[in-house]
Amino acid sequence: MGARKYIGRLQELPTPFYFYDMDLLRSTLATAVSEASRYGYRIHYALKANFDPRIVETIRQAGLGADCVSGNEVRAAIEAGFPAEGIVFAGVGKTDREIEYALGQDIFSFNCESAAEMEAINAVAERMGRRARVALRINPDVDPMTHRYISTGKADNKFGISYTEIDRVIASLKRLSHLEIVGLHFHVGSQIGCMEVFEHLCERVNAIRSWFRERGIVLRHLNMGGGLAVDYENPDREPIPDFAAYFAVFNRRLETEPGQTVHFELGRSLVGQCGDLVTRALYGKTTAARTQVVIVDAGMTDLIRPALYGARHRIENLTSSGKPRTYTVVGPICESSDTFATGIELPETSRGDLLAIRTAGAYGMAMASRYNLRDLPGAVYSDALPTGRQ
Numbered sequence: 001m002g003a004r005k006y007i008g009r010l011q012e013l014p015t016p017f018y019f020y021d022m023d024l025l026r027s028t029l030a031t032a033v034s035e036a037s038r039y040g041y042r043i044h045y046a047l048k049a050n051f052d053p054r055i056v057e058t059i060r061q062a063g064l065g066a067d068c069v070s071g072n073e074v075r076a077a078i079e080a081g082f083p084a085e086g087i088v089f090a091g092v093g094k095t096d097r098e099i100e101y102a103l104g105q106d107i108f109s110f111n112c113e114s115a116a117e118m119e120a121i122n123a124v125a126e127r128m129g130r131r132a133r134v135a136l137r138i139n140p141d142v143d144p145m146t147h148r149y150i151s152t153g154k155a156d157n158k159f160g161i162s163y164t165e166i167d168r169v170i171a172s173l174k175r176l177s178h179l180e181i182v183g184l185h186f187h188v189g190s191q192i193g194c195m196e197v198f199e200h201l202c203e204r205v206n207a208i209r210s211w212f213r214e215r216g217i218v219l220r221h222l223n224m225g226g227g228l229a230v231d232y233e234n235p236d237r238e239p240i241p242d243f244a245a246y247f248a249v250f251n252r253r254l255e256t257e258p259g260q261t262v263h264f265e266l267g268r269s270l271v272g273q274c275g276d277l278v279t280r281a282l283y284g285k286t287t288a289a290r291t292q293v294v295i296v297d298a299g300m301t302d303l304i305r306p307a308l309y310g311a312r313h314r315i316e317n318l319t320s321s322g323k324p325r326t327y328t329v330v331g332p333i334c335e336s337s338d339t340f341a342t343g344i345e346l347p348e349t350s351r352g353d354l355l356a357i358r359t360a361g362a363y364g365m366a367m368a369s370r371y372n373l374r375d376l377p378g379a380v381y382s383d384a385l386p387t388g389r390q
Contacts, residue, residue, distance in 0.1 A: 187225025275361025
């Protein structure tokens with residue numbers, strides 16, 4: 001239902017804004033934690049998906065750790081109250097300053113993505129008189145069968161240490177005395193709906209883990225990343241992703257050793273469906289090509305996924321029950337790419353109608369910008385609405 005359930009209390013609010021269904025968020029978190037707990041798995045929330053303070057606090061209260069990809073995300077996780085022992089720090093381009101801060105906080109581990117980064121972390125740790133816990137992020141060359149911009153585990157992606165370099169990397173550990181290798185890290189991409197991808201990942205991880213074991217290298221944990229898809233086409237069909245099937249794949253296919261813990265980094269699947277971008281129709285026009293266009297007050301500055309990835313979000317008119325028509329929905333930004341949808345069916349849409357762009361809880365507000373000197377969108381929460389009729 002999303003924002004539609006609360007339309008009576010949303011109509012007078014200034015648009016655009018992100019509407020967050022906090023009940024759905026809590027239910028999603030409870031389901032994910034319950035299914036992961038069946039196998040003793042640990043979830044770290046991918047902070048880059050949505051760092052809204054209320055969202056983050058709700059996730060922390062659910063007992064998750066934090067997956068960070070910048071020094072500022074590590075800082076935000078610490079300041080939000082996530083225990084340092086539950087924080088992992090990934091990213092291909094960690095600066096010395098970021099490494100110093102994270103090391104000073106004694107985080108759980110650095111997910112290390114290159115031989116050069118290992119050298120840098122070792123040097124910072126030596127200078128600080130510390131020893132850094134490191135998980136080696138291995139690129140397993142697994143095709144996630146998703147958009148190329150969110151594929152991270154193929155041989156030509158920038159992420160991780162190539163499986164062809166493992167010998168050289170392990171040999172370097174003898175002189176990197178301020179590193180403690182505690183695990184392996186994998187992440188092959190996002191918005192993965194085919195469970196066979198995760199099965200293939202498990203097979204590759206089993207082989208890589210065995211390679212380390214044969215060389216006497218003890219690994220205390222395996223971090224399997226995330227990537228579970230959400231339903232953008234019909235968000236009400238599966239508002240909570242199938243965490244049971246997801247974790248069952250790893251329980252069935254992933255081989256672990258006694259005492260070895262398994263970690264996951266979930267973002268989109270936890271917060272994607274809880275958020276809608278609510279926007280107001282400004283104008284309608286018909287082009288010379290007879291295309292009916294609706295211009296709304298939200299733009300690619302508020303939700304960049306359609307412009308960046310060609311992503312499709314379901315769009316609903318919350319206030320009209322008119323005859324269905326075919327529209328192209330665009331924003332006000334001075335870019336032709338500022339288009340949310342082309343050729344979609346909506347009830348007859350007029351100036352002032354409220355529209356909801358669904359499944360916008362992940363990589364929506366987190367990627368917003370002030371291009372064209374626009375204001376950032378606001379945030380409205382289902383459990384903190386103005387009093388009135390639903």
